[in-house]
Amino acid sequence: xxxxxxxxxxxxxxxxxxxxxxxxxxxxxxxxxxxxxxxxxxxxxxxxxxxxxxxxxxxxxxxxxxxxxxxxxxxxxxxxxxxxxxxxxxxxxxxxxxxxxxxxxxxxxxxxxxxxxxxxxxxxxxxxxxxxxxxxxxxxxxxxxxxxxxxxxxxxxxxxxxxxxxxxxxxxxxxxxxxxxxxxxxxxxxxxxxxxxxxxxxxxxxxxxxxxxxxxxxxxxxxxxxxxxxxxxxxxxxxxxxxxxxxxxxxxxxxxxxxxxxxxxxxxxxxxxxxxxxxxxxxxxxxxxxxxxxxxxxxxxxxxxxxxxxxxxxxxxxxxxxxxxxxxxxxxxxxxxxxxxxxxxxxxxxxxxxxxxxxxxxxxxxxxxxxxxxxxxxxxxxxxxxxxxxxxxxxxxxxxxxxxxxxxxxxxxxxxxxxxxxxxxxxxxxxxxxxxxxxxxxxxxxxxxxxxxxxxxxxxxxxxxxxxxxxxxxxxxxxxxxxxxxxxxxxxxxxxxxxxxxxxxxxxxxxxxxxxxxxxxxxxxxxxxxxxxxxxxxxxxxxxxxxxxxxxxxxxxxxxxxxxxxxxxxxxxxxxxxxxxxxxxxxxxxxxxxxxxxxxxxxxxxxxxxxxxxxxxxxx
Amino acid sequence: xxxxxxxxxxxxxxxxxxxxxxxxxxxxxxxxxxxxxxxxxxxxxxxxxxxxxxxxxxxxxxxxxxxxxxxxxxxxxxxxxxxxxxxxxxxxxxxxxxxxxxxxxxxxxxxxxxxxxxxxxxxxxxxxxxxxxxxxxxxxxxxxxxxxxxxxxxxxxxxxxxxxxxxxxxxxxxxxxxxxxxxxxxxxxxxxxxxxxxxxxxxxxxxxxxxxxxxxxxxxxxxxxxxxxxxxxxxxxxxxxxxxxxxxxxxxxxxxxxxxxxxxxxxxxxxxxxxxxxxxxxxxxxxxxxxxxxxxxxxxxxxxxxxxxxxxxxxxxxxxxxxxxxxxxxxxxxxxxxxxxxxxxxxxxxxxxxxxxxxxxxxxxxxxxxxxx
Numbered sequence: 004x005x006x007x008x009x010x011x012x013x014x015x016x017x018x019x020x021x022x023x024x025x026x027x028x029x030x031x032x033x034x035x036x037x038x039x040x041x042x043x044x045x046x047x048x049x050x051x052x053x054x055x056x057x058x059x060x061x062x063x064x065x066x067x068x069x070x071x072x073x074x075x076x077x078x079x080x081x082x083x084x085x086x087x088x089x090x091x092x093x094x095x096x097x098x099x100x101x102x103x104x105x106x107x108x109x110x111x112x113x114x115x116x117x118x119x120x121x122x123x124x125x126x127x128x129x130x131x132x133x134x135x136x137x138x139x140x141x142x143x144x145x146x147x148x149x150x151x152x153x154x155x156x157x158x159x160x161x162x163x164x165x166x167x168x169x170x171x172x173x174x175x176x177x178x179x180x181x182x183x184x185x186x187x188x189x190x191x192x193x194x195x196x197x198x199x200x201x202x203x204x205x206x207x208x209x210x211x212x213x214x215x216x217x218x219x220x221x222x223x224x225x226x227x228x229x230x231x232x233x234x235x236x237x238x239x240x241x242x243x244x245x246x247x248x249x250x251x252x253x254x255x256x257x258x259x260x261x262x263x264x265x266x267x268x269x270x271x272x273x274x275x276x277x278x279x280x281x282x283x284x285x286x287x288x289x290x291x292x293x294x295x296x297x298x299x300x301x302x303x304x305x306x307x308x309x310x311x312x313x314x315x316x317x318x319x320x321x322x323x324x325x326x327x328x329x330x331x332x333x334x335x336x337x338x339x340x341x342x343x344x345x346x347x348x349x350x351x352x353x354x355x356x357x358x359x360x361x362x363x364x365x366x367x368x369x370x371x372x373x374x375x376x377x378x379x380x381x382x383x384x385x386x387x388x389x390x391x392x393x394x395x396x397x398x399x400x401x402x403x404x405x406x407x408x409x410x411x412x413x414x415x416x417x418x419x420x421x422x423x424x425x426x427x428x429x430x431x432x433x434x435x436x437x438x439x440x441x442x443x444x445x446x447x448x449x450x451x452x453x454x455x456x457x458x459x460x461x462x463x464x465x466x467x468x469x470x471x472x473x474x475x476x477x478x479x480x481x482x483x484x485x486x487x488x489x490x491x492x493x494x495x496x497x498x499x500x501x502x503x504x505x506x507x508x509x510x511x512x513x514x515x516x517x518x519x520x521x522x523x524x525x526x527x528x529x530x531x532x533x534x535x536x537x538x539x540x541x542x543x544x545x546x547x548x549x550x551x552x553x554x555x556x557x558x559x560x561x562x563x564x565x566x567x568x569x570x571x572x573x574x575x576x577x578x579x580x581x582x583x584x585x586x587x588x589x590x591x592x593x594x595x596x597x598x599x600x601x602x603x604x605x606x607x608x609x610x611x612x613x614x615x616x617x618x619x620x621x622x623x
Numbered sequence: 624x625x626x627x628x629x630x631x632x633x634x635x636x637x638x639x640x641x642x643x644x645x646x647x648x649x650x651x652x653x654x655x656x657x658x659x660x661x662x663x664x665x666x667x668x669x670x671x672x673x674x675x676x677x678x679x680x681x682x683x684x685x686x687x688x689x690x691x692x693x694x695x696x697x698x699x700x701x702x703x704x705x706x707x708x709x710x711x712x713x714x715x716x717x718x719x720x721x722x723x724x725x726x727x728x729x730x731x732x733x734x735x736x737x738x739x740x741x742x743x744x745x746x747x748x749x750x751x752x753x754x755x756x757x758x759x760x761x762x763x764x765x766x767x768x769x770x771x772x773x774x775x776x777x778x779x780x781x782x783x784x785x786x787x788x789x790x791x792x793x794x795x796x797x798x799x800x801x802x803x804x805x806x807x808x809x810x811x812x813x814x815x816x817x818x819x820x821x822x823x824x825x826x827x828x829x830x831x832x833x834x835x836x837x838x839x840x841x842x843x844x845x846x847x848x849x850x851x852x853x854x855x856x857x858x859x860x861x862x863x864x865x866x867x868x869x870x871x872x873x874x875x876x877x878x879x880x881x882x883x884x885x886x887x888x889x890x891x892x893x894x895x896x897x898x899x900x901x902x903x904x905x906x907x908x909x910x911x912x913x914x915x916x917x918x919x920x921x922x923x924x925x926x927x928x929x930x931x932x933x934x935x936x937x938x939x940x941x942x943x944x945x946x947x948x949x950x951x952x953x954x955x956x957x958x959x960x961x962x963x964x965x966x967x968x969x970x971x972x973x974x975x976x977x978x979x980x981x982x983x984x985x986x987x988x989x990x991x992x993x994x995x996x
Contacts, residue, residue, distance in 0.1 A: 057659050064841035141696035178844075180696035347844060351658055351697060 017397040024394045028387045035383030043290035048370040054358035055253045063347045069168035070336035077164025090189040095132045103174040104134030111197035111212035116448050116595045117462040129189030131198045135219045136183040146182040148225035152191035152308050161230040182219035195308040224349050225319035227308040234332040235324035237268040244310030246600050247300040247519030250318040253359040261341045271368045289366030298566045300521035303601040318356045381516040384527040388509040391535045395502040436614035439477045444606040467587045477614050497622035504615035511608050529553040539622040554613050555605045644758040644799045647908040649674045649684045654765030654774045656690035661845040664692045665706045666764045666852040668714040673859040677907030687723035706848050708840040722749050730780045738791045755796035760905045767807030786816040793819040802905040806851045808833040811887040823893045827851030828884035835883050850882045870897035
């Protein structure tokens with residue numbers, strides 16, 4: 004008979020697997036972490052290269068000289084904005100029309116689920132202004148977007164000035180084959196989301212906006228610009244978008260080639276490019292940049308207007324001008340020339356950007372790691388879960404086979420525990436933990452008004468505190484569920500529950516890792532050891548501490564500290580806690596305003612799973 | 624039978640009839656589309672310009688351009704195609720006559736042009752009406768590889784197809800001599816398979832080498848020419864209809880130092896020595912006119928007048944012409960319809976199912992049979 008059907012051989016195989024399992028798990032976990040850390044080192048990173056043939060080299064002649072014009076536009080914009088307090092729509096319309104664009108406006112409004120304390124807004128209403136430069140000799144079938152987000156805290160007036168000056172310059176050229184849309188949005192990302200939804204005629208986030216009156220064709224690419232002053236020392240590029248989506252790598256390559264051509268200093272995640280990759284310093288710096296990118300991608304926030312464009316499969320980047328204490332500064336003409344070159348090259352495109360990678364990690368601006376090389380790290384981590392599940396399955400069947408062989412020959416032989424555990428005793432913990440997850444998802448926002456009536460807190464604080472309260476209340480569960488479940492559950496019941504929990508966790512993390520590798524890897528790296536080690540026997544306080552420290556909330560807290568540490572602006576404990584609370588509020592808010600998925604994933608998916616392990620730990 | 628004159632060859636006539644051709648044709652093909660292949664259109668138009676300047680009229684040129692660069696919305700100088708940077712030379716001009724444009728440039732159309740198998744509705748400007756005294760210049764450019772040339776990003780022509788097309792041309796007596804020039808990557812592979820006589824071939828690079836582009840122009844944003852054709856154009860700009868430059872000079876154009884790739888040529892199928900072949904034999908349409916003051920005496924045939932009368936009588940008695948039956952339509956119409964009835968499954972399917980059932984019963988034991996039957 005076969006290997007698996009012969010009971011003797013199967014028992015031998017099971018014993019072998021059980022004996023080797025622990026070392027294999029440890030090895031696999033270490034291999035996963037080591038592979039991830041090795042991603043910044045040369046054999047696994049490759050130099051970036053331009054894959055799109057139509058964009059070719061940087062062979063364009065930039066002729067933009069409108070630096071003074073840009074500065075005067077910026078001064079006017081800032082003055083009108085200070086006077087009116089909101090976006091000066093009439094002035095923008097007038098100026099865009101005088102430059103030669105077709106101007107349209109769009110008004111939008113949104114009532115946020117609870118007041119946003121970081122941006123100090125609750126009922127948001129604003130107007131977007133956009134001008135379309137029609138291609139002189141082509142049908143308006145495709146378009147490019149140049150957007151400048153204007154919020155109340157960052158007026159971004161220099162960028163608006165540059166936008167208008169570039170529009171004037173572009174209007175005088177006849178080689179445009181695609182329309183160019185110059186978009187100025189109010190309330191930064193909210194305005195961008197309203198415009199995008201109206202442009203693509205969808206309603207994903209409940210924004211109320213007036214319909215658009217002018218369209219320009221399918222958007223091929225978009226560039227967003229944020230400038231804080233009229234001289235910059237470096238340009239920082241942001242690539243991570245909503246839910247961890249990334250633009251096509253060719254757009255980043257395009258930006259990087261123009262940085263090199265213009266001699267501009269370009270940074271990624273605020274870090275300079277390491278110069279030598281042969282010694283250890285370069286890859287270590289690359290590792291820092293890589294970790295920053297992983298943390299930012301895992302958070303799933305749109306780090307700029309480009310993040311919202313990615314949902315509609317429009318490749319987009321956000322460029323931020325940074326004015327630091329360096330001596331060598333670039334003025335608006337240099338930035339304008341880089342943008343002009345980028346748009347001229349994007350003009351040459353015949354199809355959407357599709358030749359280069361969509362899923363990658365960036366240790367540096369000119370180096371990348373492709374998905375084929377970084378996915379094994381997540382695979383190794385998830386293998387641990389699989390091995391543990393296999394071990395539990397074998398243990399359950401061993402016990403079952405042992406009992407069957409040794410049990411009495413009576414007609415009413417007891418069922419093997421694997422079947423005798425019964426689905427009834429598994430369903431109860433599952434349902435209860437899912438219910439807790441559902442409560443975590445719904446109650447904070449739903450019950451904020453009730454909370455503000457009874458407690459002296461603002462709505463945002465009420466939401467965050469309710470979140471934490473429900474999270475901690477879940478920890479009290481195991482002491483209660485045993486009263487619900489029948490006392491007939493035998494000792495091996497926890498094994499079945501842990502098996503189900505392991506498979507559930509592996510499924511979730513696997514699915515997450517496929518779409519957002521950073522989030523999947525981060526969660527796996529923290530939750531897998533705790534999940535694998537948890538069992539009712541053994542040092543319970545130690546395991547409890549481990550489980551709490553690797554739960555979703557603690558992972559969020561830890562990654563916030565790590566993020567600021569990598570950015571060389573470390574936090575004290577109090578600051579960290581404040582930031583943590585703010586991050587929780589922002590996470591919930593972004594789920595409602597942009598459709599970010601981190602909050603529902605953690606609340607409805609990972610928290611119930613984690614509660615199952617907590618249940619296993621406190622099994623009596 | 625019409626011209627039955629015989630004449631005495633004077634010694635001057637030897638020189639007069641040195642080459643065997645009486646008319647010149649040119650087939651110029653650009654096979655790539657898209658804006659970043661601007662240089663291929665510029666290549667073809669440069670050769671067109673030279674060929675026209677040296678005397679071949681538009682009626683004898685078949686120009687095939689796969690895309691329109693002059694009117695592309697991305698062209699900052701509309702209605703021009705430049706071959707030198709800084710816009711020195713506009714090869715588009717205002718009297719360019721494109722015969723096959725845009726999507727009409729396909730492998731099928733190209734082969735039909737060469738072999739003459741063209742539907743009767745094709746206009747005259749799209750036909751290669753050469754005869755056995757025509758010298759034909761065929762120039763092709765685009766993206767190529769080892770043994771093939773890519774047409775329009777969707778199909779290819781192989782060197783074997785091309786060689787067979789030339790053989791068809793030879794057998795149909797459609798050329799006297801043929802000069803084939805190709806400017807693509809690995810172009811030499813395209814002339815490896817020729818086997819018809821009187822063909823001379825030039826290529827811009829050997830197998831395994833890439834042909835490089837030249838003249839990057841930042842104002843227009845693309846490369847304007849390929850190196851090989853750029854230097855050929857410079858060479859041809861110095862030729863005039865009376866030049867005595869021969870083919871050996873053309874073989875020296877663009878050495879490796881200028882071209883980076885190694886141009887190649889093939890002359891083993893050609894019957895004359897290349898140093899006796901003038902450039903204008905292929906690139907120009909030189910009509911030899913010699914004014915002579917001597918009289919050349921021609922003897923008359925005595926049967927000439929009687930044969931003339933016989934022809935006239937034959938015309939009245941000729942039967943109406945009839946075309947041969949190419950397609951036996953009668954047989955096709957009376958074909959019996961096929962019976963579409965059910966056939967039992969073939970042997971393969973039966974065998975597959977037998978195998979599956981055998982494996983099933985082997986694994987689970989024969990005792991399960993009773994649950995089925």
